[in-house]
Amino acid sequence: MTVFLYVLGLVLFALGLLVSIAWHELGHLSTAKIFGIRVPQYMVGFGPTIWSRKKGETEYGFKAIPAGGYIRMIGMFPPGKDGRIEARSTSPWRSMIEDAREASFEELEPGDEDRLFYTRKPWKRVIVMFAGPFMNLVLAVVLFFGSAMAIGFEAQTTKVAGVTNCVIDQSEKRDACKPSDRPSPAKAAGLLKGDRIVAFDGERVSDWNTLSDRIRATTGPATLTVERDGKEVGLKATLLENKVLKKDADGNVVQPLQYVSAGYLGFESGREVVPLTFGQSADRMSQQLQAGVESVLALPGKIPALWDAAFGDGERKQDSPVGVVGAARISGELMTVDAPPQTILVWFMNLLVMFNVSLFLFNMLPLLPLDGGHIAGALWESVRRHAARIFKRPDPGPFDVAKLMPVAYVVAGVFVCFTLLVLVADVVNPVKLT
Template structure:
């Protein structure tokens, strides 16, 4: 590996690390700002874990950076309510009960005179929902802003209606060959006189502006058709006779389905691809697809664990859509900086990588499980439901929902997440996802 390659790899990793730290700080800023807005005391705002490498106190909050850039947190006073007697309970010998009491003690460990009115659990449920949702929401805002900005200014690689090459004969795409045989008929595009560099502007007299529309019309046509092209600055019309052929199947979104074919009309040319900025509307649609794919990926995580295990500890292949951790994403950032593409392409790819990371943070934290933000949101919503039901049926107010009682479940969930994170880490080191 050359010195230049090493330097560019280190640069890519460093750029991703800075983006990661900013994303974490941005997430915690959402929690911090809304907590202070509702009068909750926040003793600490930290980016990273482990030993503190820098901190400064402003007001009643210590702001700092820790050594391991793999997360962050704010500490709020009174995350959990006190025990039934109104006081902190003594440590129990039961391990499950002990988890609850440890969590309750930690919630009050920095309680100072005057903090009784600044406790998290004393705020109304809707305020607690806002505080806990604000962190993931900041990641969603950042993901949308980055994605939309890059999509509308830089764009995506898109197939156009310009001809990049003409097929010489008709070959079923399912045959996976590109060499013509004597028995193969001449392709309709070749017979009609279509040439490389032609831009198709109309099909059967109807104006065409994009590849998706042209592709659909070609597939729907078997037999005679007129093709209007721009060639050397002038328009001319070609007559073609489209043939039936086995072509790649497309899904509802117009994406090619691997290894599946259908019989459809066939013209026989390759479309040129270029990077095209998207309109605001198209960018919104793409962003929606990105969120939908993210949700599907979160749901599919358990099913990907066996393949991930084989990739980490056996000779299994690492799938392109395999889960990737911080280390794997940083390695991808290093690869991006070594791609033989213009600098603006590298910048766009790094920004898309950061947008995807922030979207993952949003979706992951919204899972209704402690210790994630979604678990605290679920607890606050459950409390609101209990109190409203009691009010409707004129029952006594059940009081705050004691989220601390769910801490045994939280420890189990945290244990599963830690094991999964370690598995992804091993796979990212020994069998990483690569973009080259």
């Protein structure tokens, strides 16, 4: 059964990967067609074609290696000095092997002179190139909001999962009580496992963070209202001061562990799957995006540790970069975790969310052959042309992005090397769920 669930996780992630890639390329395809650019080919994957069908002027299909995708647009670059025009691809892999001036020149057909990518106004080209990454962002938002609001995340609640017998300094990291320990305020007040605290000192509380903050800010007498067997029961407690784990503004335990003196009641909070509100979902989604940006910026600094984990005896850290293979392995492990099905589903959806956020952020880098590189070229062309009009100079014409292809080859080479490094690390020393 475990093997079946693991394989199921791999298959589901592969399907999610293909949908994400196809959705990305659909953004390029749809906007290119809206602006009248001829698109001869729409492909998901690389390598040999395993299935394709031509509809209208575009060939749609799947290739053998599901590690990316591309659409082929006519006239990605302006003509060179010899006046030749070539068709190019949005795929970074194909950009490595296609010559910037001569490849696919034969694909031009009569009437294509008015359907070339480079002849479109810069703002239209920006939309076409931005549409791909934007589709990944849209998919990430839809998946996240859907799972967060319909199902939710496992979180601490105000339900009592257990009552401690005595007051123990949390920094001591022990469970057994000593004769010298003081009885816990919760036990003395008569709090029972299964109770749900609904009010503290007369004020209603519905979430753990609010209740925790109220408890930590209180020492001395306090009243508790608990829901027990369908009825509300009032309890009186005398909270004591104790050394407890320090938390940040979001209610998360600060790392590395620190301890502070605060009010102490003495019970273990229960954990339940709690749906988020729209506002909470938006806040957590913004945190995901911020974490994604920080991760992309931190990638160069993580390469030495990644190399040591792949080829040395270094530890593979939990925040280490992972590739498609590593993410697929994590997906397989998710399916074998002993947790409620709805929790596993949310974790899996969140994995796809992070994958699509990464695709969005990575493709927006202003480097060729990424989408962001073409966007940067179109924006620079717009700046040059506007400046020429302001200063009454001749129109400089389209910006020749092809001149940057040597840089694109270097960027693509670095990307390939990094991808191979991550692949080796994912195989020999993978990131594992804790």
